[in-house]
Amino acid sequence: MQQNNVFLFLLISFLAFVSCDSNRVFDTYKSVPNKWHKDSIISFKVTPPDSTNAYNLFVNLRNTNAYRYNNLFLIVEMSFPHGKTIKDTLEYRMADPSGKLLGIGLTDIKENKLWYKEQVVFKEKGDYTVNIQHAMRENGKVNGVIELEGITDIGFRIEKPQNK
Secondary structure (H helix, E strand, O other): OHHHHHHHHHHHHHHHHHHOOOOEEEEEEEEOOOEEEOOOOEEEEEOOOOOOOEEEEEEEEEEOOOOOOOEEEEEEEEEOOOOOEEEEEEEEEOEOOOOOEOOEOOOOOEEEEEEEEEEEEOOOOOOEEEEEEEOOEOOOOOOEOOEEEOEEEEEEEEEOOOOO
16 A cells, blocks of 8 residues: 555656646657668657747757767758748767767666757748758768667757746
8 A cells, every 4th residue: 555655656746747847838759660760750740839939949869878979960850831941960969078978867768958949939820840860970981870779769849948
């Protein structure tokens, strides 16, 4: 009986902690099966809450110790409701100089919240599509990494800017 009470308390505490993220507007992950193929595009359909306020955008990433690179190159494309598209090639640092993976996590899975854009106003009403694809290359090699190991989940997050 007491074990059930402890479990219930922990569950309620966890749910309260997760729900206190008042800045979150959109936050979704999609799993990557085994290896992230270079032609695999992770897509998110987003309906912004309004067309007047500014928001910060993030690419969220979960990786394991099998990720063997110090950085990560991504191609992130945002398609607007009326056809306009913005495509960015982004580089993120994934490990410190000693090779220790960056990110938050107590196990071998690390979570990284990577800046994409800040103070974005979604002026067009309708659905936006965000496509994320890896663009990793190895030094001295022309062809890209075909199957990127160690990435388990890709996410996209929109949040209200924090008040200062």
